[in-house]
Amino acid sequence: MFFPIVxxxxxxxxxxxxxxxxxxxxxxxxxxxxxxxxFARADYLGFALNSVVVSLGATVAALALAIPAAFAMALYPTxxxxxTLLWMxxxxxxxxxxxxxxxxxxxxxxxxxxxxxxxxxxxxxxNLPIVVWMLFTFFKETPKDIIEASRIDGASVLQVITVVLxxxxxxxxxxxxxxxIILCWNEAFWSLxxxxxxxxxxxxxxxxxxAPEGLFWAKLSAASTMAIAPILVLGWASQRQLVRGxxxxxxx
Amino acid sequence: MRIPYLLACSTLLAAAAGxxxxxxxxxxxxxxxxxxxxxxxxxxxxxxxxxxxxxxxLEENVLRQRVTTDIATKGGQFDILTIGSYETPIWGKQxxxxxxxxxxxxxxxxxxxxxxxDALSANGKLYAVPFYAESSFTFYRKDLFDAAGLKMPAxxxxxxxxQFADKLxxxxxxxxxxxxxxxxxxxxxxxxxxxxxxxxxxxxFDMKWNPELTSAPWKAAINYYVDLLHRDGPPGVTxxxxxxxxxxxxxxxxxxxxxxxxxxxxxxxxTKSQVADKVGFTAAPHGVTEHGTGWFWSWALAVPxxxxxxxxxxxxxxxxxSKDYVKLVGETNGWxxxxxxxxxxxxxxPNYIKAxxxxxxxxxxxxxxxxxxxxxxPVPYTGIQYVAIPEFQGIGTQVxxxxxxxxxxxxxxxxxxxxxxxxxxxxxxxxxxIQ
Numbered sequence: 129m130f131f132p133i134v135x136x137x138x139x140x141x142x143x144x145x146x147x148x149x150x151x152x153x154x155x156x157x158x159x160x161x162x163x164x165x166x167f168a169r170a171d172y173l174g175f176a177l178n179s180v181v182v183s184l185g186a187t188v189a190a191l192a193l194a195i196p197a198a199f200a201m202a203l204y205p206t207x208x209x210x211x212t213l214l215w216m217x218x219x220x221x222x223x224x225x226x227x228x229x230x231x232x233x234x235x236x237x238x239x240x241x242x243x244x245x246x247x248x249x250x251x252x253x254x255n256l257p258i259v260v261w262m263l264f265t266f267f268k269e270t271p272k273d274i275i276e277a278s279r280i281d282g283a284s285v286l287q288v289i290t291v292v293l294x295x296x297x298x299x300x301x302x303x304x305x306x307x308x309i310i311l312c313w314n315e316a317f318w319s320l321x322x323x324x325x326x327x328x329x330x331x332x333x334x335x336x337x338x339a340p341e342g343l344f345w346a347k348l349s350a351a352s353t354m355a356i357a358p359i360l361v362l363g364w365a366s367q368r369q370l371v372r373g374x375x376x377x378x379x380x
Numbered sequence: 381m382r383i384p385y386l387l388a389c390s391t392l393l394a395a396a397a398g399x400x401x402x403x404x405x406x407x408x409x410x411x412x413x414x415x416x417x418x419x420x421x422x423x424x425x426x427x428x429x430x431x432x433x434x435x436x437x438l439e440e441n442v443l444r445q446r447v448t449t450d451i452a453t454k455g456g457q458f459d460i461l462t463i464g465s466y467e468t469p470i471w472g473k474q475x476x477x478x479x480x481x482x483x484x485x486x487x488x489x490x491x492x493x494x495x496x497x498d499a500l501s502a503n504g505k506l507y508a509v510p511f512y513a514e515s516s517f518t519f520y521r522k523d524l525f526d527a528a529g530l531k532m533p534a535x536x537x538x539x540x541x542x543q544f545a546d547k548l549x550x551x552x553x554x555x556x557x558x559x560x561x562x563x564x565x566x567x568x569x570x571x572x573x574x575x576x577x578x579x580x581x582x583x584x585f586d587m588k589w590n591p592e593l594t595s596a597p598w599k600a601a602i603n604y605y606v607d608l609l610h611r612d613g614p615p616g617v618t619x620x621x622x623x624x625x626x627x628x629x630x631x632x633x634x635x636x637x638x639x640x641x642x643x644x645x646x647x648x649x650x651t652k653s654q655v656a657d658k659v660g661f662t663a664a665p666h667g668v669t670e671h672g673t674g675w676f677w678s679w680a681l682a683v684p685x686x687x688x689x690x691x692x693x694x695x696x697x698x699x700x701x702s703k704d705y706v707k708l709v710g711e712t713n714g715w716x717x718x719x720x721x722x723x724x725x726x727x728x729x730p731n732y733i734k735a736x737x738x739x740x741x742x743x744x745x746x747x748x749x750x751x752x753x754x755x756x757x758p759v760p761y762t763g764i765q766y767v768a769i770p771e772f773q774g775i776g777t778q779v780x781x782x783x784x785x786x787x788x789x790x791x792x793x794x795x796x797x798x799x800x801x802x803x804x805x806x807x808x809x810x811x812x813x814i815q
Contacts, residue, residue, distance in 0.1 A: 144652055148627035150554070169416065170437075228449060236455050320442055321449060324457045325406055325434040336437035339411040339623070 133356070139349035147346040162350035166337070172354055175333035180358070181244050182319075182329055183312035186251035187305050193252070194259040195301075199289055201260075202267035203275060213264065216257040224254075224317045235322055242324040250322060251312045259308055266300030267293065303370050306362075313359045330355040402430040403692040405459040408447050410440050410679065413645070414512050414719045415462065417709055418700055424708065425699045431692050440567070447684075451476045456686040459693040463508060465499040465678045465751070466766050472507030478683045478690055479505040483698045491703065491723050499751050500680050508680035509701040513721030514642040515664075515674040515745035516575060516765075522660040524548050524555075524635045538579060538604060538665045541636065545612035548635035557612030559634035560605070563621040564784035566766065566776025571675055572638060573783055574765040575664060577601045578672030583755040584767050584804075589813035593779065593801040601667075602793045606786055618788045630654060638664060640677070641745055644738040645716050661741045663748075669756040675765035676749035678721070721746045771811050778803050 139147045141158035166172065201209045231250070232241075240246030270293060278292045294301065316331040323332060337344055337351040363370070409415045415437070422433055436458070438446060443462065450457045451471065463471070471477050483489070489497065492510060500508045518541070520532050528547055533540065545557030561569045577583070582597030592598065609617050614628055622639060626646060629637045630653040637643075650656040664674040681700065683693045699705060703725050709718045715735035718726060720742055726732055727743050736742075754764040761767045766776060779800040786796035808814050 145630070145654070148631060150627075150631055150633065169419070229453060232449055232453050232455060236453060241455060241457055320438070321446060324408070324436050328436070332436075332438070335439050335442050336411055338439035338442075344411065 133360075136349045137353055139346055140353045142346050142349075144344070144346045147349065162346045163354070165347055166350045166354065170333055170336060170351075172333065175328060175330045175355075176358065178244060178247075178323075178327055179313055179329035179331075182247045182251060182327070183309045185244065185248035186255065186312045187308040189248060189252035190255050190259045190308055191263075191301065191305060194256060194263050194304075195289065195294075198260050198263035198267050199293065202264050202270075203272065213261065216260060220254075220257050228321060232321065241322060242326050242328075244327045246322055247319060247327055247329070250318045251315060254315070254318065255308050255311050258311070259304055262304040262307070263297075263300065266297045266304075269300075270296050299369065302366070306366055306370050310359060310363065402432070403689045404432045404434060405687075405689050405692050405696060406434040406436060406457065407460040407462075407696075408436045408438065408443060408458045409460075409462040410443050411437050412642075412679075413717070415679075417713055417717060418511070421705075421708060421712065422696075422700070425696055428699075429692070429695060431695075433696070451684050451686065454686040456684075456688060458684060459687040459689045460696060461682050461684055462511070462679055463682055465513075465676065465680065466763065466768060466772075468500045468508040468680060468682060469502040469762075469768055470770055471682075472502035472505065476685055477507040478685055478687070478694075479507060480509055480683070480694065480697065481506055483694070487698055487702060488725075491725050493722065493724065493746065495676070495747065495750065496678055496722055499676060499678060508682035509697050510678045510680045510722040511701055512642070512719035513676070513678035513746055514640045515676055515721070515742070515749045516572070516639055517641055517664050517674060517741060517745045518662045519629060519637045519639070519643065519647060520544075520660050520662065521548075521632075521635050521655060521658050523658040525660070532660060532662050535663045535670070536665045538576070538667050541638075541665045542604070542608055542612075545608060545636060549612040554614075554633055555635065556614045556628070556633055557635050558608060559614060559620065559625045559628050559637045560609060560617070561621055561625065561639070562609065562613075562617035562784060562787055563619055563624070564777065564780040565621070566773055566780055568621045568780065569783055569787075570776045570780040571765040573601070573605060573780070575673050575675050576605055576667075578755050578764065579665065579667035579669060580604070581668040581756045583757060583759050585759060585761065585808075585813075587758060587760050589760060589808055591801050591804040591808065593797050593804060597668075598797055599793065602783060602786060602797060605783075606793055609787060618784045640675075641738075641742045642720065644742060645720070645736070648716065648736075648738065661738050663741070663745065670748075671750070671756055672754035672764045674745045674749050676746070676751050677765070769813075771807055771813075775804050775807055778807075 140162055141160070142153065142156055143159060143161070146153050146156050201213065235241045235246050240249070274292060274296070275288055278288050283291065314331070319329050319331045320335060323329065334351050334355050337348045419435055419437070426432055447458060447461045447463065449455070451461070468477070493513070496510045496513050497506060500506055500510060518536060525532055530544055530547065532544070541558065547557070549555065549557035561572045563569055577598055580597040580601040582595055582601060583592055585591055614620065614633060620628070622643070625634070625637055625639060626643055628634050630647055632655050644661060647653045647659050648656050666673040681697050683690050683697065687693055701722070703723060706718050706723060706726050710729070710731055715732045718732060720726070727739060733739050749764060751762045751764055754762070761769065766772055782796040782800040785791050786793045805814070
């Protein structure tokens with residue numbers, strides 16, 4: 129599973145000729161030339177900053193919408209809850225290109241093309257079904273008695289969510305947030321289509337080093353390594369939290 | 381007092397005018413060697429004019445989708461687009477591009493090859509200016525030919541190419557007689573397959589737009605392609621496009637390769653190619669006809685009608701596609717790196733001819749590629765490795781998938797062509813070409 133990443137990392141330190149050599153080269157003299165070239169040709173930090181802002185912004189926005197929605201559907205379900213949840217999930221099955229033109233026109237009319245705000249709204253909405261579903265599952269695992277006890281003690285709905293429920297499901301929210309950040313970070317379709325220069329994130333940065341006519345595999349590997357490095361580090365650092373969240377309540 | 385006062389006023393006005401005229405333009409372009417060079421040298425234009433450039437560099441297919449969306453919805457995100465000779469006349473007719481006929485006399489339109497100008501025009505107006513142009517021809521390994529006692533003719537036939545490939549294949553040494561595009565796509569395998577079909581006397585449509593994909597020339601051409609690659613091609617050929625074949629040829633695994641002339645500079649580059657001193661070039665092969673056997677493509681720069689900074693954009697185009705720019709690249713990066721295939725003056729330049737031994741063959745290939753006469757028999761369309769109608773991207777890619785399936789052995793050539801014919805006919809009927 130990890131081999132492609134190791135191979136990409138190794139290729140980023142090869143020359144273009146070494147990167148395409150057959151049989152593949154395992155021993156070579158590493159060079160930093162590709163990284164120098166990538167830094168010289170593109171504003172990596174600008175792309176990276178856009179990725180960070182858009183991923184965090186979209187995750188916060190999605191959580192702000194999803195927590196009350198999941199709370200209501202998990203703890204106060206109606207006969208339409210199941211249908212609503214399935215409908216939300218079904219929107220993820222629509223190929224994004226099918227709605228590209230209308231969304232592009234809306235973004236143009238609202239001056240959101242090539243803005244971080246536009247991407248934050250788009251990413252938050254496109255990840256919302258998954259975020260709601262995950263939170264719904266975590267909230268369902270919460271003992272109802274605790275909620276009812278706090279209501280009897282006079283807590284408002286907002287207090288129930290913020291003081292009682294959220295601390296109980298923190299691992300679940302953390303893993304949902306992490307998943308949302310990863311999805312936003314890797315999202316390519318909307319980021320490529322709705323951004324140009326000012327709001328372009330790292331997916332656009334990688335796309336600028338891919339070429340059907342011309343061998344730039346070593347440079348592409350260097351650009352890809354730089355693009356995935358932050359999210360890879362975040363994933364490693366939060367591995368334990370992520371596993372804990374994803375298996376939350378699984379042994380009950 | 382009056383003179384210093386007037387002087388101060390005029391200085392302020394000039395400065396204000398300078399500030400007012402300075403613009404930031406956004407250019408959408410593809411990632412290839414020539415465009416990267418343009419990006420690096422563009423600071424000279426920025427210094428000359430005071431304008432600045434935002435670059436949006438994307439992979440070719442991503443760029444095509446991105447700029448098509450923007451231009452069709454009048455999004456106005458870009459001031460200059462990099463587009464090909466396929467899109468330019470279609471978009472020009474739609475009114476999506478600004479005509480580019482008003483450059484100063486020093487630009488010298490007549491220095492641009494007429495075929496290139498025609499390919500980028502619609503209704504008598506030039507809608508994009510060429511950055512570089514390419515045709516296709518045959519690359520071969522002179523050392524392998526010499527060792528086998530073979531001689532490559534100036535105009536080989538497909539039958540001769542097959543004989544050479546059979547003799548030069550030695551799979552025990554991972555040496556393959558021929559490398560050709562196999563990856564499905566209208567700009568991938570179909571670019572070569574279209575020239576092959578043209579050479580075998582076939583065509584996409586008859587004069588009433590009925591598809592001809594089950595005709596005898598198509599069957600002969602695709603059977604030739606599949607059989608040749610099975611006998612003498614590298615393994616995994618259905619995954620090979622331009623880059624994969626470039627890698628195979630550059631590392632010494634192909635005796636012959638038929639592909640874009642733009643690859644000549646790359647296989648000749650000693651820092652990127654292990655066979656730089658062993659490569660020969662000759663015309664693309666032909667069959668019953670020479671019409672449409674070498675393709676024509678040009679990457680060109682255009683200004684969308686939705687641009688709000690058209691004057692600055694046109695100023696950049698006049699600079700980036702001028703004779704002076706060619707000279708600047710030659711003097712800065714070396715003469716093998718100048719954008720090929722667009723200007724007569726480039727091929728009159730002794731520095732370029734000396735540095736690029738492939739120059740004369742490339743020029744001949746580009747001048748021979750006549751997009752208005754791409755086939756043996758008359759056809760209702762223009763374009764050699766494409767048909768210049770909006771529906772062709774979809775049709776070409778779908779047919780490319782059937783051809784790739786036949787190559788992979790998933791279906792017979794006859795079945796693949798029957799399915800391709802049915803799919804193409806259905807699309808053409810829906811689009812209203814066939815009544």
